[in-house]
Amino acid sequence: MNNVTAIIAEARRAGRGSLSEDAGKQLLAHFGVSVPRSVVVAGPDDVSNVIRDLQAPFVVKVVSPDILHKSDAGGVKLNLADADAVRDAITTMTRQPRIREARVEGYLIEEMLPPGREIVVGAVRDPQFGPMIMVGLGGIFVEVLKDVSFRLCPITESDARQMLGELRGAAVLAGARGEKPADPEAIVDVLMRIGGTDGLLLSLGTQWSEVDINPLIVSDTRAVAADARFILGTDDSDAPKPGTVDLPQAHLPVLERFAPLFAPNSVAVLGASNNNVTMANTFIRRLKDFGYKGNIYPIHPKASEVEGLRAYPSLAEAPEVIDYAYVAIGANRIPEALAGANNRVRFAQVLSSGFGETEEGKQLQQQLVESAWQGGCRILGPNCLGLYSPRGGITFPVGAPREPGTVGVISQSGGLGTDIIKRGQWRGLRFSGLVTAGNSADLGPSDLLEFYFEDPQTKVVGLYLEDVKDGRRFFELLNSEKATKPVIILKGGRSQQGRAAAASHTGALAGDQRAWEALTRQTPCTLVSSIDEFIDALLAFQNLELRPQRPTRQVVLFGNGGGTSVLATDFFASMGLDISPFAEGTRQSLEALQLPPGTSVANPIDAPVRTLQEEDGWIAGKILDRVYETSQPDAIVMHLNLASFVGRGEVDPIDNLIQVAEKVQAKHAGRAHFLLALRSDGSPELDEVKRKYRTRALAVGIPVYDELTNVAQALSVVRQMEERFADATTGAS
Secondary structure, eight states: OHHHHHHHHHHHHTTOSBOOHHHHHHHHHHTTOBOOOEEEESSGGGHHHHSTTSOSSEEEEEEOTTOSOTGGGTOEEEEEOSHHHHHHHHHHHHTSHHHHHSOOOEEEEEEOOOOOEEEEEEEEEETTTEEEEEEEEOTHHHHTSOOEEEEESSOOHHHHHHHHHHOTTGGGGGOOTTOOOOOHHHHHHHHHHHHSTTSHHHHTTTSEEEEEEEEEEEOSSOEEESOOEEEEOOOOTTSOOTTOSOOTTTTSOHHHHHHHHHSOSEEEEESOOSSSOOHHHHHHHHHHHHTOOSEEEEEOSSOSEETTEEOBSSGGGSSSOEEEEEEOSOGGGHHHHHHTTTTOEEEEEEOOOSSTTSGGGHHHHHHHHHHHHHTTOEEEOSSOOOEEBGGGTBOSSTTOOOSOOSEEEEESOHHHHHHHHHHHHHHTOOEEEEEEOTTOSSSOHHHHHHHHHHOTTOSEEEEEESOOTTHHHHHHHHTSTTOOSOEEEEESSOOOOOOTTOOSHHHHHOOHHHHHHHHHHHSSEEEESSHHHHHHHHHHHHHOOOOTTSOSOBEEEEESOTHHHHHHHHHHHHTTOBOOOOOHHHHHHHHTTOOOTTOEESSSEEOOHHHHTGGGGTHHHHHHHHHHHHOOOSEEEEEEEGGGGTTSOSOOOHHHHHHHHHHHHHHTTTSOEEEEEEEOOSOHHHHHHHHHHHHHHHHTTOOEESSHHHHHHHHHHHHHHHHHHHHHHTTOO
8 A cells, every 4th residue: 555655645745636647547556457558748759758668549638737627628639640649749738728727747648448338437435424436337328317326335246236237228238239248347346446345445545535437448358447537535544533432331232231221210300390391391291191110300409399209409419320311401501410410320312402403502512422421421312302112111202102012213303203103103103112313412323223223122123314424334334244124214305416516527426315325225224205105114014024035026916996906006016016917727716716797816806895795705815815825926915995895785894804814824924925905085984994994904913004005115115125135145245
C-alpha cells in the first residue's frame, strides 16, 4: 500500500481534489485492474523520445486538475497513427480556450484499446452505508436509460454476477449485431478488485468519495480501464476510531444487556405531578392498567407521593436499581438528573423534545448522552414515546394487547409506532416488543435489531426508518451470521433526489433509494411502501414457517371468485408467483368428486357458494386433500366472498371451512403455506362477521387478509426471504 499512499499524498500536496487520470490508473493497476500502457509528456516536443515502446494507434488526453470532463474541453484525441499525429494533437489542444485557461500538468499518451463492449464501473461513498459500487453498460444504456445496478461493499462474486444479471441490457454482453461477446467473468473480476473484501474501495478507507471507470473496455478475453476518475475524500488516518468509548453495560451479552429494558423489575418516572395530569401521570396509570408487576418509583424533588405511590427526590435515592426510567421533564434538566443517577439506572427513555431535532438542541443532545453514560445508563430517544413490551408489562399506547407474540418492531416515529400496534392488533399481530427510537442519540436501530436477532421470543423484525446514523454497522449486522430472521423495512424519505453536487457519473446516478435497494438484495430484508404492506408482511411471517429449501412460486387459488380469480392470477404473476393450470392427473382426481355445475377445477379452483355448502362445507377438505396428493403446491390461498353467503340457506359453512383448513394443514404439515382472504362489501354487518372469522383463523395459525392482492404482496415477500435465506445456506452470498 506504500505506492497507493504516495499517489494520494502527492495529489493532496498539489492541492488537488481528484487524482489525475494517470495517477488513477496507477491506483487501479496496484489492485490488479488492467490499464493501457502509457506515458505523460509535458508538451509536443517530448513525444518522439517517449513513445518508442508504445504501439500505435495512440490516444492523447490533457491532464489538468481544472478539467474533469476532458472531451467537453477538446482534451481528447483518438486513433492517432504516429508520433507526428500525437504532436499535432497536443499542439491543437494547447490552443483550446478551456485548456489555455486551465492548469495543465501534461498530456497522457496511451495505446488505443481495440474495440470491445463499453462498461461503466463506479463507486460512491453513501452517507449512511459507506462504500457502494455500481456497474452498467456504457453508451445509451447509462446515459439515457440509466441501466445500472448497485451493491454495498464488500461484495461477493455472487453479488457481482447478480448485478450483471439485473441490467436490462445484459443480453448485449453475449454479443449483438455481429459484435464479439464480452467476457462476464472479466467484469466480475474487476468488480471484485474494486469492491471486494480486499478491494480498492475498502482498502482506501475514506480517502476517496467518488470513482468512475468509464469506459471499461471488455473483450471476449479481458477487461481494461480506458478512463479512470477518482474524487478524493477525507484523510481519516489521524481520526479517532469508533468503539473506543467504554459504554455502560457493553460488556454484557446482548440478551442479558437488554433484559432490563424489555422486562424491567423496576420503573422510575420523572415528570409526574400532583397538580395536574401530565404524560408521566398517564404513563403510570397505563402501567397499572396493563398489569405491570414490578415496582414503580415516581421521582419528584418535593412531593412525597404521586399517583398513590411513594415519591423520591432523585434517581440515586430510589430504594433499588432502576431498570427503566421514563423521563418527561424539561430538556435542560435531564442531563443533570441522569448524571446524578450514580450507576443506579440501566435504561432511560426520554420523552422530552428540544434536542437534536432542532439545530439549537444538538449540543444539548450530546450533553444528554454524555451525562447518561457518566451516570451509567443508556438512552432511548430523546423525543420518543417509549416502549411497548408485553413480556415486561410495559406499554405507552392504551388498550394494546397483553399477550406476548413473536413480532419485534423498531420505529423512529412514536405516532407510527402507535398505529402499528393498534392496526396490527386488529389484524392479528402479537408483539415480542415495539421500541420507538426517536432521535436515536444513543441506542439506535442497529442496537435493537441485534437484540431481536438473538431474542428467542422474536420470529420476525419490522422497522420504520427515516435514517440510520450508523448505517455501516446496520448493513454489516444484516449481512452477518446473526441475521437469521426476516426483516421488513418501511422506509420514510425514499424519494429520489439525486446528487446535484456529484462530480462523477456514478455519483449523479446514486441516491438514497439505490443504497436501500442494494441493502435488500444483499441481506435478509425487504422494503415495503405502506403501513398496510408492512403489517401484511409481518402477519405472514408471524404465522408461516419459511422454506428456504423450496422457495414459494407455485400457488393454488381456491374459493368463490369468478372474475376475481382471473384478476388475481394476473396480479400474482406480477409478484413472481405462478397460478398454473393443474396437470391432467390432478384435474381428473378433482373431477372424480363430481362437484356441482359451475365449479372449475383448473386452478384457480372456482367453487360457487353452492359447492362450498356441500356437506356443510366439509367438501373443501376432500378438494384440498386431492390437491395435496396429486400436485406440489408451494402455497394454497383460500378466498371467500362473505357477501355471497348471505341469505343462502341455514348452513353457514365458513367456520367449517376454517376447520377444514386447519385439519388439512395438520395432515399435510410443512407441504404448503396456507393463507386466507376474507372479502367483504364494507357493510358493518359483514365486517363484524369478518372480524369473528379472522379471530377464528388466526387462532389456528392461518393469516387472514382483506383482498387477494394483499395476499399476493405478502406471499411475494415470503418468497423473497426464502430465496435470500436459500442463497445464504448455499454460501452464495
